Amino acid sequence: MVEQSRRGVCLVISAPSGAGKSTIAQALRKADSTIFTSVSVTTRSPRPGEEEGVHYHFRDLETFRRMAAEGELLEWAEVFGRGYGTPRAPLEEALAAGRDVILDIDWQGYRLMRNAMPEDVVGLFVLPPSLEELESRLRGRNSDSDEEIAFRMKAALSEISHWPEFDYVLVNDDLNKAVEEARAVLVASRLARARRRDIAALWPVAG
Ligand SMILES: Nc1nc2c(ncn2[C@@H]2O[C@H](COP(=O)(O)OP(=O)(O)O)[C@@H](O)[C@H]2O)c(=O)[nH]1
Numbered sequence: 001m002v003e004q005s006r007r008g009v010c011l012v013i014s015a016p017s018g019a020g021k022s023t024i025a026q027a028l029r030k031a032d033s034t035i036f037t038s039v040s041v042t043t044r045s046p047r048p049g050e051e052e053g054v055h056y057h058f059r060d061l062e063t064f065r066r067m068a069a070e071g072e073l074l075e076w077a078e079v080f081g082r083g084y085g086t087p088r089a090p091l092e093e094a095l096a097a098g099r100d101v102i103l104d105i106d107w108q109g110y111r112l113m114r115n116a117m118p119e120d121v122v123g124l125f126v127l128p129p130s131l132e133e134l135e136s137r138l139r140g141r142n143s144d145s146d147e148e149i150a151f152r153m154k155a156a157l158s159e160i161s162h163w164p165e166f167d168y169v170l171v172n173d174d175l176n177k178a179v180e181e182a183r184a185v186l187v188a189s190r191l192a193r194a195r196r197r198d199i200a201a202l203w204p205v206a207g
């Protein structure tokens with residue numbers, strides 16, 4: 001069957017901090033448990049409520065550098081002065097097993113992923129409705145200090161400037177609408193990319 005042999009889609013979601021990408025990614029996974037969650041490695045400290053191995057693998061800088069040097073990370077980047085990276089093996093296994101993968105990573109990671117796996121990666125950029133709303137979401141999340149929020153707001157415009165590099169862009173104003181749009185992107189990507197290869201194998205008659 002086509003469906004069983006299909007390779008997964010690697011959907012990369014990027015956004016300025018606070019725009020809602022984790023919330024959207026979580027809603028997609030909740031509705032479809034076959035979606036694989038890539039858990040990144042980071043050198044930042046856990047926030048209250050964040051669990052090791054669930055939100056991130058929290059590692060010290062030395063371990064992070066060793067993992068990067070030994071090729072255990074598919075991509076890695078420095079964001080807000082901390083190291084963040086995507087573990088290679090679980091992602092490759094999930095795609096090969098036909099599971100779609102969602103990565104919540106920054107624009108640098110997207111660029112690296114796109115180069116590393118051009119056939120698999122689809123990019124979705126999430127914009128906030130305004131800078132004022134972005135700041136109010138960062139404050140409302142209650143997870144970062146004033147200093148950290150100021151840092152993220154300062155970085156927001158530079159992150160936003162990369163939206164034209166992505167395949168799809170949505171404005172996260174109404175959350176339900178944004179989740180529906182992200183789901184539509186995932187479905188469209190399955191049809192446009194992953195399944196095309198499988199259909200070519202099933203029907204090798206294209207001119
Ligand atoms: N390149 C890369 N960026 C990542 C990775 N994991 C998280 N990020 C990005 O790092 C930034 C900070 O993430 P985080 O500390 O969780 O803060 P938040 O985005 O405000 O929730 C965000 O832009 C994430 O998308 C990763 O594995 N690789």
Ligand SMILES: Nc1ncnc2c1ncn2[C@@H]1O[C@H](COP(=O)(O)OP(=O)(O)O)[C@@H](O)[C@H]1O
Nearest residue numbers: 017018019020021022023137141172173174175
């Ligand atoms: N459409 C929305 N309207 C209002 N609040 C939202 C919306 N989307 C997300 N949020 C809230 O904004 C905050 C930041 O969202 P989050 O998903 O953590 O952002 P990111 O992962 O992009 O940093 C969270 O408190 C979340 O509940």
